[in-house]
Amino acid sequence: MERGNSKHGAVLDEQMAQEVRGISQGVAGGRAEEWHTPEPSGEDQPPVSIAPNGDFGRGIPNGVGSAQGEALSRFGSFLGRNAFPGDRSALEASALAMEAPDDVLRRIRTLPEGRTFQNTAEAWHASEGGTA
Template sequence: MSEGMERASSKHSPRVDEQMSQEVSGLVQGPGTGGSRVEEHRVPEPAGEDQPETTTAPAGELRTGAPKGMSSQDVERRSRLGRFITMSALPGDREALIANARDNEAPDDIVAQLQGLPEGIRYQTVSEVWAALGNKNETTRW
């Protein structure tokens, strides 16, 4: 969903919002005829291509590009880094991250990157580690 769509309701008067809300609820609830239409809505649908399912993106799965400020290669490399740093290591400093990556059988290049982190800093997220390694995160987070 684009940013414009998320904020659309703030651009209408309360009366138009109410009217739109009724139109949407009619669409969501269906015509009320019962039968199979109601059951349809109870079946969970898989996430669409534009909806995130997991934090890691397997190679070749990035169909719609990357978040603003990152290339698809950046996304894949950060995702790969995140596979070797588990939540149990965060927040953590350089030594904790290196130990965790080794526990997760990280390849030498990942361990070497982590060894280049400055000492004495505790990182809260993989994105913070990624940025500390000199890489860019999404610009929309700021």
């Protein structure tokens, strides 16, 4: 006796398998329907780019890629999400648990005592005025 799906026929089962094959096998674009794919730019329009001017925001002062932006990112990478909201001691405990380097621990130790920080950016700006 052959066991199988009694709700569908073999043809419908194969069709349903084809519909999810891109997801199960990881084919590029397997999750997107064809109509989700953006159309290319028209003849009188500039080309579409995920990075206008090709800079990915690197030219923005204190933005992504700047020295201060990279320092903020490094600072935040040693603070766990469970540390927030938290005071200086909670942030320090999280940083120690994540084996933060000395410069990050020094910056955390400059935070004002008794203040609760809601996120990394708030702690960053309170530590030495957000200067790197």
